[in-house]
Amino acid sequence: MKEVTGGVCAVRGVRAYGIKEGKNGLAVITGIGSSASAGVFTRNKIIAAPLVVTREHLKSQQLSAIIANSGCANAFTGEQGLSDAAGMAGIAADRLGVPVGLIGVASTGVIGVSLDMGWIKDRIDSVIAGLSDTAEGSTAAARSIMTTDTRPKEFAIELVSGVRIGGIAKGSGMIFPDMATMLAFIYTDADVPYEMLNSCLKRAVDRSFNMIVVDGDTSTSDMVLLTATAEMGIKMKTPDEPGLSEPEFQEGLDCVCIELAKMIARDGEGAEKFIEVRVTDAKTDGDAKLAAKAIVRSPLVKTAVHGEDPNWGRVIAAAGYSGADLDPDRISLAITGVTVVDRGGIVDDAVVDMSGTDIEIAVDLGLGACEAVAWGCDLTAGYVRINADYTS
Amino acid sequence: MKEVTGGVCAVRGVRAYGIKEGKNGLAVITGIGSSASAGVFTRNKIIAAPLVVTREHLKSQQLSAIIANSGCANAFTGEQGLSDAAGMAGIAADRLGVPVGLIGVASTGVIGVSLDMGWIKDRIDSVIAGLSDTAEGSTAAARSIMTTDTRPKEFAIELVSGVRIGGIAKGSGMIFPDMATMLAFIYTDADVPYEMLNSCLKRAVDRSFNMIVVDGDTSTSDMVLLTATAEMGIKMKTPDEPGLSEPEFQEGLDCVCIELAKMIARDGEGAEKFIEVRVTDAKTDGDAKLAAKAIVRSPLVKTAVHGEDPNWGRVIAAAGYSGADLDPDRISLAITGVTVVDRGGIVDDAVVDMSGTDIEIAVDLGLGACEAVAWGCDLTAGYVRINADYTS
Numbered sequence: 001m002k003e004v005t006g007g008v009c010a011v012r013g014v015r016a017y018g019i020k021e022g023k024n025g026l027a028v029i030t031g032i033g034s035s036a037s038a039g040v041f042t043r044n045k046i047i048a049a050p051l052v053v054t055r056e057h058l059k060s061q062q063l064s065a066i067i068a069n070s071g072c073a074n075a076f077t078g079e080q081g082l083s084d085a086a087g088m089a090g091i092a093a094d095r096l097g098v099p100v101g102l103i104g105v106a107s108t109g110v111i112g113v114s115l116d117m118g119w120i121k122d123r124i125d126s127v128i129a130g131l132s133d134t135a136e137g138s139t140a141a142a143r144s145i146m147t148t149d150t151r152p153k154e155f156a157i158e159l160v161s162g163v164r165i166g167g168i169a170k171g172s173g174m175i176f177p178d179m180a181t182m183l184a185f186i187y188t189d190a191d192v193p194y195e196m197l198n199s200c201l202k203r204a205v206d207r208s209f210n211m212i213v214v215d216g217d218t219s220t221s222d223m224v225l226l227t228a229t230a231e232m233g234i235k236m237k238t239p240d241e242p243g244l245s246e247p248e249f250q251e252g253l254d255c256v257c258i259e260l261a262k263m264i265a266r267d268g269e270g271a272e273k274f275i276e277v278r279v280t281d282a283k284t285d286g287d288a289k290l291a292a293k294a295i296v297r298s299p300l301v302k303t304a305v306h307g308e309d310p311n312w313g314r315v316i317a318a319a320g321y322s323g324a325d326l327d328p329d330r331i332s333l334a335i336t337g338v339t340v341v342d343r344g345g346i347v348d349d350a351v352v353d354m355s356g357t358d359i360e361i362a363v364d365l366g367l368g369a370c371e372a373v374a375w376g377c378d379l380t381a382g383y384v385r386i387n388a389d390y391t392s
Numbered sequence: 393m394k395e396v397t398g399g400v401c402a403v404r405g406v407r408a409y410g411i412k413e414g415k416n417g418l419a420v421i422t423g424i425g426s427s428a429s430a431g432v433f434t435r436n437k438i439i440a441a442p443l444v445v446t447r448e449h450l451k452s453q454q455l456s457a458i459i460a461n462s463g464c465a466n467a468f469t470g471e472q473g474l475s476d477a478a479g480m481a482g483i484a485a486d487r488l489g490v491p492v493g494l495i496g497v498a499s500t501g502v503i504g505v506s507l508d509m510g511w512i513k514d515r516i517d518s519v520i521a522g523l524s525d526t527a528e529g530s531t532a533a534a535r536s537i538m539t540t541d542t543r544p545k546e547f548a549i550e551l552v553s554g555v556r557i558g559g560i561a562k563g564s565g566m567i568f569p570d571m572a573t574m575l576a577f578i579y580t581d582a583d584v585p586y587e588m589l590n591s592c593l594k595r596a597v598d599r600s601f602n603m604i605v606v607d608g609d610t611s612t613s614d615m616v617l618l619t620a621t622a623e624m625g626i627k628m629k630t631p632d633e634p635g636l637s638e639p640e641f642q643e644g645l646d647c648v649c650i651e652l653a654k655m656i657a658r659d660g661e662g663a664e665k666f667i668e669v670r671v672t673d674a675k676t677d678g679d680a681k682l683a684a685k686a687i688v689r690s691p692l693v694k695t696a697v698h699g700e701d702p703n704w705g706r707v708i709a710a711a712g713y714s715g716a717d718l719d720p721d722r723i724s725l726a727i728t729g730v731t732v733v734d735r736g737g738i739v740d741d742a743v744v745d746m747s748g749t750d751i752e753i754a755v756d757l758g759l760g761a762c763e764a765v766a767w768g769c770d771l772t773a774g775y776v777r778i779n780a781d782y783t784s
Contacts, residue, residue: 046712046720076708076720078736111705112738220709299691300779307780313503316468317612320438328438328468344470346504379780381773387692388699388771 001252007138007154010166012189013231016137017130018144019123023109024071025144026120028092028127029168030064035191035230037063037104038198040205042222048075049085050105051223057089057101061194063227064102066185067092069120070145070170075111075220084115091121095128104225106183108147108170111220142168145183148386153263159252161244163190163232169260171267182209184224184260188253190244191230200250201226208257211289211374212265213297226253265375270382273305277361279319280371287324287365288372294322295361295374302379305359310352312340315361330366335359393644399530399546402558404581405623408529409522410536411515415501416463417536418512420484420519421560422456427583427622429455429496430590432597434614440467441477442497443615449481449493453586455619456491458577459484460498461512462537462562467503467612476507483513487520496617498575500539500562503612534560537575540778545655551644553636555582555624559648563656574601576616576652580645582636583622592642593618600649603681603766604657605689618645657767662774665697669753671711672763679716679757680764686714687753687766694771697751702744704732707753722758727751 004010008029018027039058041051057063067088074081085105093100107115131137142152149170156166167186192200205224237243266274277296282288295301298318304311312333319326329344336359340350343366359378396402400421410419431450433443449455459480466473477497485492499507523529534544541562548558559578584592597616629635658666669688674680687693690710696703704725711718721736728751732742735758751770 044709044712045716045718046708076705076738078721111709220712299775303776303779306776309780313468316438317436317503320436320612324437326437329470346468379776381776383691384695384698384771384773384776387695388701 001157001159001255004156004158004164006135006156006166007142008156008166008168008185008187009133009135009138010156011164011187011229013229014187015131015133016141017127017132018141019127020144020146024119025069025146026123026127027068027141027144028131029066029141029185030096030131031187031227031229033229033231034062034064035228036061036194036197037225037227038194038201039226040201040224042220044220046076046220048073048107048221049077049081050074050107051221052082053085053089054104054106054223057103060101062102063104063225064098065092065096066104066106066225068106068145068183069115070147071109072107072113072115073109073111073221074107074115077112077114080114084117087117088115088120091124095124106223108145108183108221138168142170145170148269150267153260153267155256155259155263157252157255159244159248161234161248163188163234163244163249163252165252165256167256167260169264171264182222182264184209186224186226186256187229188226189229189232190249191235192228192249193236196236196246197226197228200246200253203250204253204257207254208261211293211372212261213293213374213376262375265377268377269386270380271377272357272380273378274358275305275361275376275378276358277363277374278371279363279365281368282365282370282372283325283368285370285372288370290322291319291324291326291363291365292372292374294318295363296376299379302376305354306378306380308354310335310340310354315363316341319363324365325367326365327367332364332366334362393549393551393647396548396550396556398527398548398558399534400548400558400560400577400579401525401527401530402548403556403579403621405621406579407523407525408533409519409524410533411519412536412538416511417461417538418515418519419460419533419536420523421458421533421577422488422523423579423619423621425621425623426454426456427620428453428586428589429617429619430586430593431618432593432616434612436612438468438612440465440499440613441469441473442466442499443613444474445477445481446496446498446615449495452493454494455496455617456494457484457488458496458498458617460537460575461507462539463501464499464505464507465501465503465613466499466507469504469506472506476509479509480507480512483516487516498615500537500575500613530560534562537562540661542659545652545659547648547651547655549644549647551636551640553626553640555580555626555636555641555644557644557648559652561652561656574614574656576601578616578618578648579621580618581621581624582641583627584620584641585628588628588638589618589620592638592645595642596645596649599646600653603685603764604653605685605766605768654767657769660769661778662772663769664749664772665770666750667697667753667768667770668750669755669766670763671755671757673760674757674762674764675717675760677762677764680762682714683711683716683718683755683757684764684766686710687755688768691771694768697746698770698772700746702727702732702746707755708733711755716757717759718757719759724756724758726754
């Protein structure tokens with residue numbers, strides 16, 4: 001497995017493009033010959049209109065294209081919102097000449113405001129005209145879905161078998177001015193059947209996008225879509241035939257999802273430092289996840305990292321209230337590689353240098369063999385400024 | 393029921409005093425003739441030594457006195473910590489001439505550092521000499537347990553029956569430099585049997601201290617102690633005899649706990665505004681609590697309040713991910729009394745003035761008859777400064 005350039009367009013059969021005008025953007029991604037598509041959606045009970053439409057379209061287990069806009073989330077917009085989201089799909093279907101039921105729709109931006117359908121109609125032709133299978137196409141699409149993001153997010157890999165997996169994502173904690181949204185559109189040129197695509201995506205999302213925390217707020221619009229174009233001409237391995245094995249595909253998909261998720265955490269609103277929390281030797285996988293996410297979410301830990309203070313008490317307290325099983329006499333803790341607590345004992349002469357931008361917190365619970373990793377960022381006055389100093 | 397002055401010393405039979413020298417403080421509270429005592433402790437799995445000792449002593453269902461220090465939490469201090477906490481109880485028991493098993497012990501401050509027992513021994517006599525049943529005694533005790541608190545917290549009421557309930561508390565989000573701690577010591581002069589005292593306290597804490605959020609971090613040292621001195625000479629009502637009814641006592645205890653809890657939320661680190669979130673018409677009590685706490689905990693809501701932005705989308709999104717049952721078409725929302733969402737419809741011409749220091753957010757879920765109230769504060773650059781700009 002190796003990293004390749006080109007983002008989502010590194011995948012054979014994928015074309016992408018997007019435009020950005022001030023806060024508003026429009027992107028289209030197409031995957032010719034798409035064999036199967038799967039999606040994972042927000043668990044928020046308030047669900048934005050595009051998610052309702054895309055979830056319905058995914059019942060066909062196939063998406064030929066995705067249309068996405070930034071600047072307006074089309075969330076909490078009632079019947080009008082559903083009609084507009086379906087309309088966006090219709091516009092894309094019409095111009096691309098594919099059935100409307102094969103279009104995925106995503107929106108990110110202000111909530112409670114209806115889409116400006118005229119703006120989209122006026123620009124769809126130029127976006128479609130720009131569709132390209134080059135790295136520039138991927139970057140243009142990634143840039144057009146940015147909101148408070150400070151940089152476009154794209155990543156691609158090539159597996160040993162030659163299969164490629166690539167994607168773009170956006171997300172920065174919350175979107176100017178209203179709402180956190182995490183979107184990721186991932187493609188592979190392998191020919192992966194729907195059921196496998198779906199189960200691999202759920203596992204990968206659990207290990208990546210579900211393990212990042214910027215502020216603990218769950219958006220109404222979070223969505224990850226994965227489409228297999230089958231353009232590589234490689235089938236899944238069978239007992240009789242060589243091909244792509246499920247573990248190889250899962251490993252590659254995990255890698256792409258984790259890299260995109262880390263880009264989102266690193267670009268958290270106001271973030272100056274990136275935090276990786278690794279919990280090992282937990283009794284269960286669930287315990288490891290609970291502890292890792294509680295630590296990376298803790299405002300105390302986030303402000304301590306910001307202040308470059310190796311404040312291990314805050315880390316241990318967060319593990320303590322996470323719900324994970326733990327024993328104070330067995331816990332060990334290292335910050336950026338320096339052990340500060342060793343099996344419950346405080347290491348008095350530990351010297352921790354937290355001046356770097358990447359801070360690693362490693363917690364060994366000493367109770368089992370399960371582990372989890374979570375990613376986040378520090379909490380800064382910049383975060384408060386971005387989210388408080390705007391008045392609607 | 394009416395508010396009375398005097399804090400914890402408003403209660404007959406209670407004496408209190410405390411001293412503060414820089415970051416370190418020492419307080420003692422005594423309740424003569426204490427008939428019964430009950431306690432509620434942190435749910436953090438890392439539990440500070442004083443809580444272990446006090447929980448053990450509470451098996452007698454009675455505390456004659458409480459000794460508390462600030463500046464050192466005596467948390468994550470191993471065997472030495474347990475021995476020191478027992479030692480603190482022993483010092484108080486010795487000077488007061490009561491069995492050590494009747495002493496409650498509390499500590500708040502830095503974690504991972506052992507108590508300076510010499511400092512405590514050198515000052516215990518002057519604290520005990522200062523014990524007083526006046527308002528000044530209560531304030532001195534409340535002041536001596538402050539850490540990042542900006543003001544002492546005390547409150548007392550008198551029920552129609554003449555029974556008094558009063559208490560002191562501390563808590564401000566987290567303690568310089570390490571750890572959030574919420575302590576409250578409450579007394580009543582009614583003669584309430586242990587079982588009733590205990591069940592009333594659990595209910596009151598659920599409606600008060602468990603409904604405040606400053607940063608979502610749960611301390612290793614949170615503790616609420618309630619003692620009945622029985623000095624008022626009033627017994628609980630029976631079918632044959634007049635006296636104090638349980639509902640009257642519960643109402644009074646709820647009031648004292650809620651007022652102390654609100655003082656903590658109002659004094660949250662860096663706080664400039666106080667937030668009250670009232671969720672009504674929820675399907676269950678649990679749903680109402682989940683929604684109210686998610687809203688008051690949300691960094692998005694907290695920063696919006698700070699920015700005086702009536703950003704209802706963030707409130708609704710927080711309710712949406714809280715886990716509470718809800719229906720977007722039934723939800724109504726008012727901010728400082730102005731309806732901004734009415735049964736799912738956006739009120740376009742709503743004008744909300746958030747320039748005041750007390751911001752009320754009322755969410756009507758329209759699904760049932762249950763309600764809950766939670767309290768918190770805004771998220772400011774001051775919070776980040778307090779918690780980041782200290783380097784240990």
